[in-house]
Amino acid sequence: MGKEKKLGNHAKDKLNGLLPYINVFLFITILFIIVYRLGIHQHVKIIQGFMLAGVFFSLAGLGICSLGKGYSWSTAVKVFIGIGFIMRIGYMLYTPYTTRAIDLGDSSLEGYGHAAYILKLLINGHLPETNWVQFYHPPFFHGTAAVVCFFVNKIMEYSKYEDILQIAKIVSCTAACWSLMLLPKICQELKLNARAKAIAAGIIAVLPSCYLMSARVNNDALVTYFMILAVLYTIRWYKTQNWENTICLGLAFGLGMMTKTSCGNIAIFTGALMLYVAYKKFKEKKGKDIGYKLLGFGSIAFPLGLWYTVRNYILFAQPFGYVVRIGTDQRIYTGDVSFVKRFLTFPARELFQPVYSNPWEEYNISMFVIKSSLFSEFTFDIPAMIPRILIALNSCMILLALGAMVYVMVKFKENKLLSRGMPVLWGVIYITFLYFNIEYPFGCTMDFRYIVPTAFLGAIFMGSVFEKACNRKTKKAVLCRFTIGTVTMLFGICSILMFCMIGQ
Structure with missing residues (x-):
């Protein structure tokens, strides 16, 4: 009872x-x-x-x-x-x-x-x-x-x-x-x-x-949700391998890949943690139980996530991992630009001019990510001062997030999921994004919409550092709190103002 x-x-x-x-x-x-x-x-x-x-x-x-x-x-x-x-x-x-x-x-x-x-x-x-x-x-x-x-x-x-x-x-x-x-x-x-x-x-x-x-x-917003959900349940499953977490993780991946196959990129991170947990369980003579959990996860995630791909392979000989091709004779093609110019340089003089991203003209991925995370591939009929301020603040936010990630890796070693797991996940998402741009060299593939979860991770890193700084009274800690708080506040004000000014 x-x-x-x-x-x-x-x-x-x-x-x-x-x-x-x-x-x-x-x-x-x-x-x-x-x-x-x-x-x-x-x-x-x-x-x-x-x-x-x-x-x-x-x-x-x-x-x-x-x-x-x-x-x-x-x-x-x-x-x-x-x-x-x-x-x-x-x-x-x-x-x-x-x-x-x-x-x-x-x-x-x-x-x-x-x-x-x-x-x-x-x-x-x-x-x-x-x-x-x-x-x-x-x-x-x-x-x-x-x-x-x-x-x-x-x-x-x-x-x-x-x-x-x-x-x-x-x-x-x-x-x-x-x-x-x-x-x-x-x-x-x-x-x-x-x-x-x-x-x-x-x-x-x-x-x-x-x-x-x-x-x-x-499908951008929905697949982003499932990617974030998969991250949440990956962490929960790593901590507690019960059937509830196993089923929810399977559904997150299955439905996510049934939304957009790029959700499967997260599986590189999840799969590595699963193998690590399985290794530990087998050493503890508990391999049978974890084996059932992995089988249960696979029986949910793979059929849901791959049935449409299999269908298209059978009906249309569509390869696994297929992405629709754009002609290389189109202006949006960037494969004729050198690897160095696309991935290893940062044309700072173009940060504010032009203000907005143009996938038909641009090829530098770092510049495009900074701008497309704010404006995607579009222009806005508002005074140019606001988007320029947003670009400056966004650049600061990205630098703060990257710096916070490094700090977390060094100073939060006792929290392995935060200091090891989350940076690895960030790396997985960004590296697969870079690989995608190498395989499909077009202006539209540089859009930040493909890697929105990295912003969630960056926000977590900045929040972690802010929390740490609040527990200290040194000048560096005060400066850190002030910088994160001020940049975040100004960015929020400009973002809200912009989207309360633009037209249809």
């Missing part, structure tokens, strides 16, 4: 843990329906005004609470996540899905982009008949978007494909918010306190790349 009660309580706790995610999805969906039914989405300045007001009152509320009870870092975490929600949801509401889109294609059944992929599932009820252009991608995002479009459109009653596809933004926006919600959980697993969580959450809450993904009708 006691065991049954304990299991019941455990199941209840897990359901309560899922409720915030369900509530976020429902809130975004209901708000979308209200805003679009009333036509408020056409009044960009009204939405941006509400965004600014929401951010202001959130920070004011945090300040008032601090005056009464003293500053609470735990409260700050919640406030920063709330600000992240406001910015992601607000940007999604006022931005049409055709604006700053990536690989969208025509909004018709005859197209070959992400829009047509969703429509084929929604209207025809089956997978694409070819693997042309974007149809080589696995279908989880597109299937989820088609389902959400189907049910929400029962209320919206749209007849035009262009209107129906606006609904698909709900999936990307939800995924962008869910990713932010996972960050404090990862910090918790890495044994970081509320100060570190607040700095990390504050950085990711104001990350422009996450805003841009939240309004896109493609």
